[in-house]
Amino acid sequence: EVQLVESGGGLVQPGGSLKLSCAASGFTFSGSAMHWVRQASGKGLEWVGRIRSKANSYATAYAASVKGRFTISRDDSKNTAYLQMNSLKTEDTAVYYCTRLVGTSGGFDYWGQGTLVTVSS
Amino acid sequence: QSVLTQPPSASGTPGQRVTISCSGSSSNIGSNYVYWYQQLPGTAPKLLIYSNNQRPSGVPDRFSGSKSGTSASLAISGLRSEDEADYYCAAWDDSRWVFGGGTKLTVL
Numbered sequence: 001e002v003q004l005v006e007s008g009g010g011l012v013q014p015g016g017s018l019k020l021s022c023a024a025s026g027f028t029f030s031g032s033a034m035h036w037v038r039q040a041s042g043k044g045l046e047w048v049g050r051i052r053s054k055a056n057s058y059a060t061a062y063a064a065s066v067k068g069r070f071t072i073s074r075d076d077s078k079n080t081a082y083l084q085m086n087s088l089k090t091e092d093t094a095v096y097y098c099t100r101l102v103g104t105s106g107g108f109d110y111w112g113q114g115t116l117v118t119v120s121s
Numbered sequence: 122q123s124v125l126t127q128p129p130s131a132s133g134t135p136g137q138r139v140t141i142s143c144s145g146s147s148s149n150i151g152s153n154y155v156y157w158y159q160q161l162p163g164t165a166p167k168l169l170i171y172s173n174n175q176r177p178s179g180v181p182d183r184f185s186g187s188k189s190g191t192s193a194s195l196a197i198s199g200l201r202s203e204d205e206a207d208y209y210c211a212a213w214d215d216s217r218w219v220f221g222g223g224t225k226l227t228v229l
Contacts, residue, residue: 035218037166044123045158045166045209047218063217097165107156107171107211114165 002026002110004098009115012088020083020115022098027110030054030076033101035108036083038094038117046094050101051081066092088119124149125210125221132227138198141224143210145191153213155193157186160207160223169208170195202228 008020022034033056036048049062051072060072071084081098095114102109126144133139143155157170168177170186173193185196193212197204205228210221 037218044223045211045220047220061216099166105154105172107168107177108158108166109168109171109177111165111167 004112006112006115022081029079034081123222124219127221149212149214151191
């Protein structure tokens with residue numbers, strides 16, 4: 001059974017940092033591109049960024065809204081992806097989901113349950 | 122303001138057929154596949170349609186997707202109460218994934 005489990009969310013002050021984790025199981029994590037998508041309360045989905053597999057040089061890409069502040073990494077030995085968030089703003093408050101992109105055209109087929117990040121003083 | 126445009130709401134009665142539209146541009150829908158996600162209240166999104174019109178295993182054939190030019194549609198036939206959810210379209214756009222603002226489907 002495929003599982004994605006996010007952790008690390010919480011309350012942080014504006015300007016602070018937080019690191020989210022996404023533990024994967026049930027599929028070949030090392031061969032998969034992993035993405036982060038967020039959703040503010042009552043709002044729609046927003047793509048945050050992604051990291052590709054080793055075969056694709058662990059290439060990363062980010063939404064303009066987080067570029068330069070957020071960093072995605074992965075540890076294939078632990079089947080875990082990470083989202084390091086720095087210089088957090090109140091508008092970063094959201095539920096953060098990790099999700100797997102299947103192939104090049106299969107879409108985001110599995111999602112974690114999400115972890116809530118609240119940026120507030 | 123979402124890159125892809127969806128109606129904020131849609132509704133139908135049990136058994137009816139409803140469609141949800143998604144409008145984009147040449148850089149997203151016009152040149153890439155469209156995906157649809159269903160999000161039930163309090164849960165993570167679920168992939169409903171991929172590559173414009175393909176259903177993942179386990180998704181009922183009541184759900185169908187289509188694309189024409191820079192627009193796409195999700196159709197739900199034989200509407201059921203459990204279809205009440207938020208629906209999002211998505212597509213690749215140049216160097217990023219973009220989503221529609223979501224459509225809240227109410228089953229009357």
